[in-house]
Amino acid sequence: MASRLRPVLAPALRILPRTAAARVSSAAAISARRSLSLKSFFTSRKPATSDPFTSQFEPVLExxxxxxxxxxxxxxxxxxxxxxxxxxxxxxxxxxxxxxxxxxxxxxxxxxxxxxxxxxxxxxxxxxxxxxxxxxxxxxxxxxxxxxxxxxxxxxxxxxxxxxxRSGRRMKEFEFPGAQHRDEAVNLSNWDTFLYTRGFLSMNSERSMRHVSHVLTYPLTIGSVLHQSSPYQLGKDLTVEGLKSLAALRHTLHPAMIPGITQSQDLRSTATHTVRIFCLGARAESHLPPHIYMQLAYLFPTTAFQIHFVGPDAIPPHTKSTESHQHVHYEQMTFVYDNSRYESYHAEAGPFNPYYDVFFLFSPGLAHPSTKDMWKPTIPLLLDTKCAIFGTGFDERDVMNDVAEIENAGYELDWLMKPRENVFRSLKHEINMTDVRQSAQCNWGIWGIRGRRYDVRPSDQ
Structure with a gap:
């Protein structure tokens, strides 16, 4: 065995000092002899040095x-x-x-x-x-x-x-994939097809699916609405006005392929448009690490994003800064955090364009007694922009209460998406700590509206 190893080791041995070469040759021979020992087939040997990445995970609970x-x-x-x-x-x-x-x-x-x-x-x-x-x-x-x-x-x-x-195990389900090749299609029909076509590690249990969906529900709710392969279709989910609004956004998000760019180039460096996503009344969605939102950016590789988190609880994750207005840049995304009320932020953020701007209200509580008055000055400002506005709710009752509040207010608006169950809702249940009989799922349902636009028609001559 040692004689067969010498031709392989010879080039390396020539460049080592004689004493070092002798040690390598001796070690190779010993290793070769050990590999033939019957004991080696039945005895597990620990490596001399463990993987430093794996060794940091020492489970507290099995x-x-x-x-x-x-x-x-x-x-x-x-x-x-x-x-x-x-x-x-x-x-x-x-x-x-x-x-x-x-x-x-x-x-x-x-x-x-x-x-x-x-x-x-x-x-x-x-x-x-x-x-x-x-x-x-x-x-x-x-x-x-x-x-x-x-x-x-x-x-x-x-x-x-x-x-x-909290068990301390290595959470492999949170090791997310990077950018996808432009020729590889993403299927947004549901959680299973998305995770599979995006190359996520195999989810071996429903528990892992709940963990991942709870983290990704915010970027994927946004992406599933805006993407050209959206699971929401005309007639079943979208109104005609909804298709018009999304067609304007998708024209920006899915531009024609730029000439001169090869498949091997990083398309993120060629972003020609910036789309602004306003998350109003932001809470948990603003506390996610920026790399979580890169799963949204990977769906639109030629677009740069600005995500504006606006609301008293909009605080950047892992920061001790007390500034009311902050910017965080992360690859092709810019995150803006502002803890003011939207009505004071509106003028600063304008002007608005339905081709480049969209609003998301994650579980806003438009009809909840403790928050409904906060939204009354905000909704007319949003409708005045004529941009698409999408909202979510914790459960069917929460969604329908918000929808009823909007309809009863007498706003001039068009419905873009009928209230329905969100395909990319969180699969994890949240428990009401004051009454454990009650539970809800983050972003369970979704709906969409826009300020009414009137077609200009020539008067009869």
Missing amino acids: QADLFHPLSKSPLAPVRAKADWIAAHGTCPVCKEQDSHSHSHSEISEAAETEKSKSKSKPPTYECPDCGYPTHCSEEHYKMDKEHHKHVCGTLREVNEDEHDL
Whole structure:
């Protein structure tokens, strides 16, 4: 064996000092002899040096050990969550009893509040099946078990997902692919086809799909609406006016191929247009790392983007800056963060062009009592731009409440997209911490409007 290795090692040995060459030759011979040992077939040998990237992932929890009652979790943030629910949540049986007793009594509002406080108890008893604190006692838990079983599976799923995210394992599903070759088509029919045609690592579980969809729901909701291969079609989802508005944007986003550019060149360096995406009332979408939004940019390789996050909670991720207006540049994208109200930002951002500008309102709460007044001065300004406006909601009720609020306000507008379920909604459920019976999915539904445009027609002569 050693004699067969010498011709291969000879060129390297000639350029090494004699002593070094002798050591290499000796080491090669020893290695060759060891490779023939029967012991080597049955004994696992650890490499002398481990992969520094892989070695940094030391799981705190194994995949078979993801379920824990929240208060007994080995992870401090999860235990803190149990404490918060116990402090601010409500036992559903107590709540129902209070409601029933109040409906049959005639007492003052102040006395009713005191009575409610005295009877309601915090949810400190944890369901053994989902691990969430759901009721004030085992007795009330058993009384309400018939209702609780409808949400128990979702709560357990969320429990295990949270432990998985904090388990310390290498999250391979978050290792996203880079730019795609221009001749490779992307299928935006659903999550599965998108991830497959974009070259994501294989998702081996529904849990991995939930993790990825929760992170990518914002850029993919935008991309699925604007892309020429959008899953939303005329008649079924889009109105005629909707197709007109999207055709204007797609004319900018999908320009004819630029002459003189070869397939091997980086098309991102040839961007000839800048499209502005305004995310108003921005919250979670503004906290995503910039590289997440590159999955949107990869769908439109010849377009540069400016993404404007506007709202009191629009804060760049991983920053301690207190400036109210910030710019972050990342490859072909520029991110603008402004924590002012949109009505004060509108004049600075104008003028607007329906070919280059589009608005997204992610779960804005247009009809929610705590936020509806905030949107009243904003919606007329958006409609006045004649640019496309798309909104999302947490669930069907949230979407239809916002739609009803818009329709009842008497605005001059055209509907671009009928309210419907969002193809790229998050597959992960978010739990209402004050009432764990309630859950929602980020960007569950989607709708679209635009300020009404009137066709100019010649008057009869």
